[in-house]
Amino acid sequence: AEKGRAVGVVTQGGEALRAKAVVSAINPATTILNLAGPREVDTGFVRKVKNIRMKGDAAKLHLALDRPPQFAGVDAAGHKGRLVIAPSPDHVEGAFNPSKYGEFSPEPVMEITLPSLVDPSLAPSGACVLSAVVQYAPYALKQGWTAGKPQFLKAIMAQLEAYAPGIGATVRHAELLTPDDIEGRYRMPGGHWHHGELQADQMLMSRPVSGWSGYDTPLEGLFLAGAGSHPGGGISGAPGLNAARRIIAMRA
Template sequence: MTSFDAPARITANAYDAIVIGAGHNGLAAAAKLGKGGRKVLLLEAASAPGGAVRGREFAPGFRSAGLAHLVNRLDPEVACDLGLTLMPKSGPAMPTVVLDGQNEPAVLRGAYGETIDGISASEAEAFGRLRDKLVYQASILKRFLRRPPPQLGAIGMGDISTLAAAGFGLIRKGRAEGRDFLRMLLMNVADVADEYLEDDRLKGLLAFDATLGVHLGPRSPTSLLGLYYRLTGEVEGKAGGQFIPEGGMAAVVPAFLKAAEKTGVTIRCDTRVGRILADRGRASGVVLGDGAEIAAPVIVSAVHPQTTFLRLLDPAESDTGFLRSIRHIRTAGNVAKLDLALERMPNFTGLTGRDHNGRIVISRSMEHVETAFNPAKYGEFSPDPVMEIVLPSLADRTLAPDGACTLSALVQYAPYKLKMGWETGKPAFLKIVLDILERHAPGIGRTIIAADLGTPADIETEYDLPGGHWHHGELQADQLLINRPTRAASGYATPIDGLYLASAGAHPGGGISGLAGWNAARHILSGAKR
């Protein structure tokens, strides 16, 4: 049952579980719980489900698909289990085009550069060796994504099995590969790229992909983890690919929504949760914004952990040490989202027509990404940012009028706490970004009908996302696995009995994978306490 109207007052204890937040993880959690036989109520404050994947009109006749403009981490087991029909628009994976403004583009085809145009044969061979090593190492880490992280002092058989499988995978590759994995695990991406590659464009791409969405530069320790994270995704069984679904990104939310509806989940939009009911460490229901109370033995929060514990839950129910750790989750965003309404499709220099359907990355070199990051350390935006660009209306014609086009770009670095303030800084940053686009797509400026730049502060306001961080917290070594979001709440269960976490702020983090919600629901269905 789906209703996008405000619900009537509900007081009866008619549900086995209440899920807060109808983003894709909330929908995944609700669908899995419903499939497991639970009667589920899903509550969403906005007028429609989708969370940060929810589209919106940003200019008359032009729509944005939300924060995400492509899919690169949808877990195939989640998709199969929930019956999600999200297939690529055309071909197995969209290409990645790297522009530096001087040389011809480097075009990676297949799953993260199975073949590459525009580089030498020797460099393609070197990239292939590095790609194979990184994909293999990411596959070791991927084993830990589909289950709760191991709990120190309470290692179960499932944890032992996963650890054993990871160890066997290393042993099977030989002692040298095992040593190399341990050596590289916490390295920075710049040093690894320098070991294998000469082409600055390829180094710049690896640097960009490793640091997109996190407060790190390519020479920051552990920055390689971001690249591993990206390479855990797959398209048609091949790691590292990205795609736009049939029908565009607008097809993502309906697919998850259909999965939830199919299992009998009741979905209420325009229904803000004002408070999570808890007494003496036990959750028992929610209070809605209109004062209505709904009781349920299980509450699943698919919103930001800070929203859950600092706004929805009475602080008296949590100890001060736990609340301190929640307050100190690093969740300040560093990426701006640009949507352009264009009179016609732009032409990027050196690209063929079909490659405009791919992912376009402006990143000249490793040094370009590093110097773009440096100002963000001091609360300033980059005067020479790096960015990822997609033309969404090429995959979904409903996003723009006939003959017109939309452009979506993720631009970094743009710190949440801008020293000069975003009210002053936004026009200046927008001009910088548009000037860069003009250099790579001459004439694009004359075709702009409207420009909408969403800073991390804007993202926080629009999506009720503390810090404007789309991963609900940094994806760094101290905020992953047993530390996500904090050690006392790292396995979906929390110190409050009956309250579980299922957003990107929980393991394994952000991206359109569905894993955080799906894993949380499986944990609940298993009956495990922790």
């Protein structure tokens, strides 16, 4: 930054790249507090960024299976879609409650896909990969994730076994990413892949923070185009599209 304006980026190797606009699609807190630096931005904005709630409560499960699983009551076409394990609203609430006290759900809610059924190149012939979002897994597990992760994986596999009998015997490899893992691997503070909770006070005109929902920041020339901006993460690409439109409009 020079004279209150973002003028480019410096790579890890020390190369400086100058630009009229700098667009960040990473976490707003990382962008403002670590990359730009709080000294370059007014204290009120910095305070708001520090107060964004972004402690993740979802884990990601990846399984390599010897063969495709068979979920009870689901036809072949259904297996190619999104499979949700959430028997009732009460069950979802019951799964969420432990996370309020730093514990994981003993009967977790899951959103499951079997990507290799749609794209066979993702697994060897006859084998299958499973990907699932697992809720709820608090960022700050009371017992710590080193001890808790094996126990949570056991609970997840028990839940899967109940809906897809025999799946456990076909697991060749399992990877479970807790919010703590997501934070460490992808440098997302709090391990929240939406870069901040999608709650009423952190949505729409209040995303990423109140008064700054237009993708620009107090540091002129710096724009936020990631999941921390409206309308949040996912695969829509909407924050990036909106930010690009904003930059074009400001230049015009």
